[in-house]
Amino acid sequence: MQHLKNYINGELIAPLGTQYIDNYNPATGKVYSLIPDSDEKDVQLAYEAAAAAFPAWSLSPKEERSKLLMRIADLIDKNHEKLSRAESADNGKPIQLARTVDIPRAAANFRFYATGILHLSEEANIMENTAVNYTLNEPSGIAGCISPWNLPLYLFTWKIAPALAAGCTVVAKPSEITPMTAYLLSELCIEAGLPKGVLNIVHGYGHKVGAAITAHPGIPVISFTGGTKTGAEIARVAAPMFKKLSLELGGKNPNIIFADCDFEQMLKTTLHSSFSNQGEICLCGSRIFIERPLYEQFKKAFVEKTKELKAGNPADDKTRHGAIASKQHKEKILSYIALAKEEGGTILCGGQEVKVPGECAEGWFIEPTVIEGLSYTCRTNQEEIFGPVVTLTPFDTEEEALMYANSTQYGLAGIIWTQNLTRAHRVAQRLQSGIIWINCWLLRDLRTPFGGMKKSGVGREGGFEALRFFMEPKNVCIKLANSQ
Numbered sequence: 001m002q003h004l005k006n007y008i009n010g011e012l013i014a015p016l017g018t019q020y021i022d023n024y025n026p027a028t029g030k031v032y033s034l035i036p037d038s039d040e041k042d043v044q045l046a047y048e049a050a051a052a053a054f055p056a057w058s059l060s061p062k063e064e065r066s067k068l069l070m071r072i073a074d075l076i077d078k079n080h081e082k083l084s085r086a087e088s089a090d091n092g093k094p095i096q097l098a099r100t101v102d103i104p105r106a107a108a109n110f111r112f113y114a115t116g117i118l119h120l121s122e123e124a125n126i127m128e129n130t131a132v133n134y135t136l137n138e139p140s141g142i143a144g145c146i147s148p149w150n151l152p153l154y155l156f157t158w159k160i161a162p163a164l165a166a167g168c169t170v171v172a173k174p175s176e177i178t179p180m181t182a183y184l185l186s187e188l189c190i191e192a193g194l195p196k197g198v199l200n201i202v203h204g205y206g207h208k209v210g211a212a213i214t215a216h217p218g219i220p221v222i223s224f225t226g227g228t229k230t231g232a233e234i235a236r237v238a239a240p241m242f243k244k245l246s247l248e249l250g251g252k253n254p255n256i257i258f259a260d261c262d263f264e265q266m267l268k269t270t271l272h273s274s275f276s277n278q279g280e281i282c283l284c285g286s287r288i289f290i291e292r293p294l295y296e297q298f299k300k301a302f303v304e305k306t307k308e309l310k311a312g313n314p315a316d317d318k319t320r321h322g323a324i325a326s327k328q329h330k331e332k333i334l335s336y337i338a339l340a341k342e343e344g345g346t347i348l349c350g351g352q353e354v355k356v357p358g359e360c361a362e363g364w365f366i367e368p369t370v371i372e373g374l375s376y377t378c379r380t381n382q383e384e385i386f387g388p389v390v391t392l393t394p395f396d397t398e399e400e401a402l403m404y405a406n407s408t409q410y411g412l413a414g415i416i417w418t419q420n421l422t423r424a425h426r427v428a429q430r431l432q433s434g435i436i437w438i439n440c441w442l443l444r445d446l447r448t449p450f451g452g453m454k455k456s457g458v459g460r461e462g463g464f465e466a467l468r469f470f471m472e473p474k475n476v477c478i479k480l481a482n483s484q
């Protein structure tokens with residue numbers, strides 16, 4: 001059985017406590033490797049390595065940091081198939097998705113920030129005949145990066161790459177549910193020649209490793225992606241220490257479909273926005289609101305297409321619907337389907353755990369599920385399920401659609417389908433979401449601000465904003481010699 005290791009001070013080492021956690025393949029339900037069950041002592045070791053590496057790394061020329069990050073990106077490309085297979089086995093996602101989305105995006109994250117740092121310019125403000133101000137952006141110190149299990153390497157690198165490019169050194173923790181690609185990344189960092197201590201990866205549980213990173217007084221910046229409840233706990237612990245926080249949290253995203261939309265395009269994309277990665281993407285549109293004249297036509301076509309989406313072995317090239325990432329999460333999703341029934345919902349398709357024959361017979365699979373007949377205020381429509389479950393609700397007016405859409409505590413993403421450009425802009429302006437897609441979904445330009453409002457998060461990732469998050473601006477004011 002493979003024992004994964006922590007990556008601390010440039011070396012792969014066992015956890016100090018020598019305890020390990022079982023790592024499951026969700027498609028087979030079997031343990032296939034062991035993860036370090038690290039604790040605050042391992043975090044302290046990682047912190048010391050990061051602290052020792054900080055002076056040299058933070059003062060190194062941007063070009064040098066850029067070159068190293070580009071090298072890591074190239075190594076991710078070189079190991080594309082190995083990483084795709086590892087991600088699929090660890091998370092349960094279809095290999096095709098890992099190959100086309102997760103792993104290319106991990107390389108893109110490194111390239112984006114490797115080049116981005118070269119283009120970040122300093123600001124100058126001139127007070128005529130009086131003074132010159134210039135603003136330095138200095139790396140904040142040691143950054144804590146904590147990421148979830150749904151897009152493991154994709155989201156892990158989305159934090160690490162800007163932190164390293166900005167000149168911070170890092171103590172990072174992937175989710176203990178999906179540690180494998182973070183472990184493989186540590187091997188690639190060694191191969192790339194990343195100086196020791198610059199990046200440290202500590203594996204283990206959130207309540208031990210994640211909590212130790214958050215509570216560490218020497219780590220002034222925390223970038224976190226995960227659930228809203230965990231985000232609140234991190235904010236509570238970090239606040240008295242005045243840590244800088246970036247929180248990317250949960251969502252319950254509306255997908256508003258007007259009757260004048262391009263039906264075929266909308267149907268195809270809505271299938272993706274509902275069920276990609278088994279619905280385990282924070283940006284999935286789980287509440288679908290359909291203008292009443294289109295409701296029956298949409299329902300019939302959508303349910304038909306959803307039924308074609310069969311669960312299969314994620315390792316199979318043809319599979320488009322894989323396994324749920326953990327047994328516990330599978331139980332949570334099933335409990336929400338039961339709740340939907342209790343709340344008066346009608347299951348139009350799916351709603352069951354499925355068995356995939358062969359080596360996946362013991363795996364954790366749930367059929368893509370479509371539910372109708374629920375009030376927009378019920379728990380099924382208010383709480384994040386984060387699985388292959390969507391609800392359909394008809395609406396009569398734009399005002400009503402907006403009221404439904406904005407009724408939750410979340411505000412991450414929103415999707416609008418209409419050919420009426422004026423209406424598209426109007427609705428986009430009034431939707432309480434940090435990210436809006438009109439007639440598309442998950443079309444990402446890495447320069448744009450990414451994040452949510454309300455309980456979906458604090459701050460934005462992406463573009464120069466992410467680089468600046470890992471930096472402290474320092475203004476220098478020089479009085480002109482001949483001024484009063």
Ligand code: NDP
Pocket residue numbers: 146147148149150155173174175176177204205206207209210211212214225226227228230231233234248249250251281282384386412451452456457
């Ligand atoms: P969690 O909040 O449970 O966990 C996220 C990470 O935090 C994991 O590494 C976890 O470790 C760790 N963690 C848990 N408890 C603590 C703690 N007390 N202190 C510090 N770290 C801790 O989320 P999930 O992994 O279940 O991910 C799913 C959630 O992530 C969903 O709500 C989803 O919407 C959200 N998400 C948001 C995105 C966004 O961009 N807004 C993108 C993707 C997902 P461990 O795994 O050991 O519990």
